[in-house]
Amino acid sequence: MHQLTMNxxxxxxxxxxxxxxxxxxxxxxxxxxxGRLLMETGARAEIVHEDCSMVARSFGADRVDLRSGxxxxxxxxxxGGSTITRTMEVGPHGVDHRLGLGLRxxxxxxxxxxxxxxxxxxxxxxxxxxxxHFPPWLVALASGxxxxxxxxxxxxxxxxxxxxxxxxxxxxxxxxxxxxRLVNVFVIAASVAFLSSxxxxxxxxxxxxxxxxxxxxxxxxxxxxxxxxLNAQSDIMEGHPTxxxxxxxxxxxxxxxxxxxxxxxxxxxxVQP
Amino acid sequence: xxIDALYLLHQALFGAVAxxxxxxxxxxxWRDLRWCAASGALALTTRTIAQDANWxxxxxxxAAAAAVGCGGRLLRARLGIASNxxxxxxxxPMVPGFFAAQAIFGLFELTAPHLNDPGxxxxxxxxxSLRVIFTIGAIGAGLSIxxxxxxxxxxx
Numbered sequence: 001m002h003q004l005t006m007n008x009x010x011x012x013x014x015x016x017x018x019x020x021x022x023x024x025x026x027x028x029x030x031x032x033x034x035g036r037l038l039m040e041t042g043a044r045a046e047i048v049h050e051d052c053s054m055v056a057r058s059f060g061a062d063r064v065d066l067r068s069g070x071x072x073x074x075x076x077x078x079x080g081g082s083t084i085t086r087t088m089e090v091g092p093h094g095v096d097h098r099l100g101l102g103l104r105x106x107x108x109x110x111x112x113x114x115x116x117x118x119x120x121x122x123x124x125x126x127x128x129x130x131x132x133h134f135p136p137w138l139v140a141l142a143s144g145x146x147x148x149x150x151x152x153x154x155x156x157x158x159x160x161x162x163x164x165x166x167x168x169x170x171x172x173x174x175x176x177x178x179x180x181r182l183v184n185v186f187v188i189a190a191s192v193a194f195l196s197s198x199x200x201x202x203x204x205x206x207x208x209x210x211x212x213x214x215x216x217x218x219x220x221x222x223x224x225x226x227x228x229x230l231n232a233q234s235d236i237m238e239g240h241p242t243x244x245x246x247x248x249x250x251x252x253x254x255x256x257x258x259x260x261x262x263x264x265x266x267x268x269x270x271v272q273p
Numbered sequence: 274x275x276i277d278a279l280y281l282l283h284q285a286l287f288g289a290v291a292x293x294x295x296x297x298x299x300x301x302x303w304r305d306l307r308w309c310a311a312s313g314a315l316a317l318t319t320r321t322i323a324q325d326a327n328w329x330x331x332x333x334x335x336a337a338a339a340a341v342g343c344g345g346r347l348l349r350a351r352l353g354i355a356s357n358x359x360x361x362x363x364x365x366p367m368v369p370g371f372f373a374a375q376a377i378f379g380l381f382e383l384t385a386p387h388l389n390d391p392g393x394x395x396x397x398x399x400x401x402s403l404r405v406i407f408t409i410g411a412i413g414a415g416l417s418i419x420x421x422x423x424x425x426x427x428x429x
Contacts, residue, residue, distance in 0.1 A: 042299075095299040097358055134297055146294020149287040153317065154371050172298075217374045222298060224370035230361060233413035259377035 026117035032088040042095035045240035070246035144169025151218030160215040163203025167219040171196030193261025288317025291366040312363025338415025346423040376401035
């Protein structure tokens with residue numbers, strides 16, 4: 001799914017009338033790499049377009065056209081009479097705040113004229129590799145606690161709190177393993193939802209909880225694609241309806257698979273929905 | 274309007290815990306996690322006060338998202354371009370995942386072979402679906418209003 005979205009006016013600085021084609025190639029690839037990584041870290045389309053254009057213009061392009069889809073980003077860069085168009089595939093969309101901030105900082109450094117296109121490309125690739133992440137056990141634990149806290153906001157009673165936290169943590173740990181094995185995200189959503197809600201039901205009912213249904217749903221709330229749902233709306237509001245719609249459809253699909261996992265657990269464990 | 278202080282504290286506390294837990298999942302840095310917690314607490318406090326004043330869930334959620342979005346903008350000098358992401362993290366505990374699940378369960382139930390009261394199930398499903406749409410819309414609109422009114426040269 002693609003959309004034509006941006007025409008950047010000619011840069012003020014001096015344009016080279018006959019640039020080396022490999023120079024345009026390097027500019028396009030550096031801009032695309034930044035755009036691809038921003039998409040994968042959960043940035044809105046407007047930010048992706050703005051930063052890609054900024055990178056290309058900072059390297060001397062006087063014409064930049066972009067279109068962003070859910071699975072790829074395309075760019076046309078031009079200087080003088082020469083233009084080239086390149087496409088780059090976008091990987092799975094996630095949320096990675098620190099990588100996003102690192103990329104935005106890199107764009108600022110490019111804008112200041114401190115880097116060449118090749119250096120910028122290498123730095124962007126390096127950022128993906130070197131950005132620090134929390135240890136997986138901590139992410140699992142925090143996700144479990146977040147699910148239980150979310151459950152309290154939904155009316156989960158105290159006996160159900162620890163079982164939901166444990167079930168959410170186990171679910172997130174399994175999710176991380178499956179993501180590393182490149183299993184389909186929708187299959188992961190259904191499988192983890194089934195596992196977490198089953199564990200939550202077994203734990204909460206043994207702990208004497210009177211809100212087993214809430215516990216089952218609360219234990220899978222780390223799977224709910226909240227950021228993509230908000231991005232979908234922002235993209236549509238900011239003039240990128242195609243990408244916004246694609247994101248919205250993915251959100252609905254994910255919710256359906258999550259609900260299927262929970263429903264299967266309810267049927268197998270004999271819980272009334 | 275009478276606010277149960279203990280209930281308000283409960284909502285703020287668990288809003289903060291949920292937002293900072295999701296902050297870890299979204300790879301916010303250690304320094305930013307406290308701001309995620311503050312953002313979640315502000316969102317849930319505002320929403321609870323608004324609901325206590327008999328506002329609907331959707332209107333209260335809109336007010337909460339706008340409050341968090343404006344708070345992020347006010348602290349922009351201190352937080353930099355992370356301010357918008359922190360506002361989003363604070364709103365995550367208000368995303369109606371529970372209603373979404375109930376709406377989809379309702380749709381599944383409507384396709385069962387022998388239904389007792391299909392009209393009632395359809396109405397409940399419709400109600401949950403509309404609440405999901407309006408609540409997500411309220412969060413998005415609340416955050417966007419702050420972003421677009423206090424727009425800066427560089428988006429965040």
